[in-house]
Amino acid sequence: xxxxxxxxxxFNSNNEGGLAFVKLDEKTRLSxxxxxxxxxxxxxxxxxxxxxxxxxxxxxxxxxDSGNYLAFLAKAEEExxxxxxxxxxxxxxxxxxxxSPKKIAGPIKTSRVDISFEDQNFDWxxxxxxxxxxxxxxxxxxxxxxxxxxxxxxxxxxLLTNTIRNKYLQIVGNKIxxxxxxxxxxxxRYARKAYVGDLVIYP
Numbered sequence: 001x002x003x004x005x006x007x008x009x010x011f012n013s014n015n016e017g018g019l020a021f022v023k024l025d026e027k028t029r030l031s032x033x034x035x036x037x038x039x040x041x042x043x044x045x046x047x048x049x050x051x052x053x054x055x056x057x058x059x060x061x062x063x064x065d066s067g068n069y070l071a072f073l074a075k076a077e078e079e080x081x082x083x084x085x086x087x088x089x090x091x092x093x094x095x096x097x098x099x100s101p102k103k104i105a106g107p108i109k110t111s112r113v114d115i116s117f118e119d120q121n122f123d124w125x126x127x128x129x130x131x132x133x134x135x136x137x138x139x140x141x142x143x144x145x146x147x148x149x150x151x152x153x154x155x156x157x158x159l160l161t162n163t164i165r166n167k168y169l170q171i172v173g174n175k176i177x178x179x180x181x182x183x184x185x186x187x188x189r190y191a192r193k194a195y196v197g198d199l200v201i202y203p
Contacts, residue, residue, distance in 0.1 A: 001157060003032065007025075009091045010022035010059065011059070012059050012060050013039060013061065014062075015080065016037075016068075017038050017039050017040070017159050018035065018036065018037055018038070018061065018092075018133055019036045019039035019071075020033060020035040020059035020060075020061065020070055021034055021059065022034075022056065022057055022058075022059065028053050030054065030055050030131065031054055031057060032056055033057075033059045035070060035099055043047060046099055048090075048099050049100070051077075052074035052077045054074050054076075054077060055074065055075045056073065056075075056172070057073045057074075057085070058067065058073045058121060058122070059071075059072040060072070061125045062122060062129055062151070063124045063125065063127075063171075064124075064125070064127050064128060066197070069089065069090060069105075069151055071087060071088065071089045071090075071122065072089075072101075073085045073088070073110070073121060073122070074088050074103075085106065085107060085110055086103050086106030087104055087105040087108050087131070087138075088102065088104065089104050089131070104149050105133055105147065105149060106136075107135070107136040108121060108122065108134065108135075109135065109137075120167070120169055120170050122171055123170055123171040125171065125199065125201070126173065126174065128150075129134045129150065130151065130170055130201065131146050131149045131151070132146060132147070132151070132159070132171065133146070133169070134146055134166050134167065134178075143164045144165055144167065145159070145161070145166065146166055146176075146178060147159060148201055157201075159176075161180075161195070161197070161203070163178075164180060165180055167179055167180070167192075171199065173202055174199045175177055175198065175199055176196070176197050176199050177194065177195070177196050178194070178195055179193060179195070180192070180193060180195065181190050181193070
């Protein structure tokens with residue numbers, strides 16, 4: 001991070017001149033997302049009420065609609081001292097006067113190291129207002145399935161991949177790229193494999 005506390009690994013912009021980044025709050029010592037409607041005008045900073053102060057990371061504007069929605073990760077409010085993160089979204093277009101974020105999914109498969117150095121924990125569909133993420137099911141069956149959430153319909157569905165222990169996810173053009181872990185033949189050793197598939201969904 002630089003002298004002003006901006007975490008360089010976590011900034012994102014849209015086609016309308018909007019900018020979002022993570023900055024260390026000097027009072028709380030927590031990572032906070034700052035969003036500007038105009039990247040040349042700091043006075044255009046968007047303010048919103050946070051009921052609980054927790055670390056926030058990985059702001060990402062939607063890729064369609066000129067980047068009119070913003071999603072991000074925040075530590076689980078129920079366990080702010082843990083490494084459990086939820087996926088949040090500004091549930092109204094960014095050009096509206098009043099903005100309020102809402103939690104749309106969680107816990108999300110990630111870890112502190114991944115959040116600090118990688119932005120492959122969730123991603124937007126290139127032409128639809130749909131977010132892809134990996135659900136953390138460590139307290140269930142540890143399968144970590146890939147899900148997708150439609151912003152406009154509020155529907156959340158599981159993506160059928162026939163893989164388990166998924167981790168890391170990225171949308172590249174009209175392809176989805178992700179990794180999963182499975183056993184090597186009949187041994188007890190595990191290996192991470194990368195998969196690439198056509199981005200076909202039924203939102």
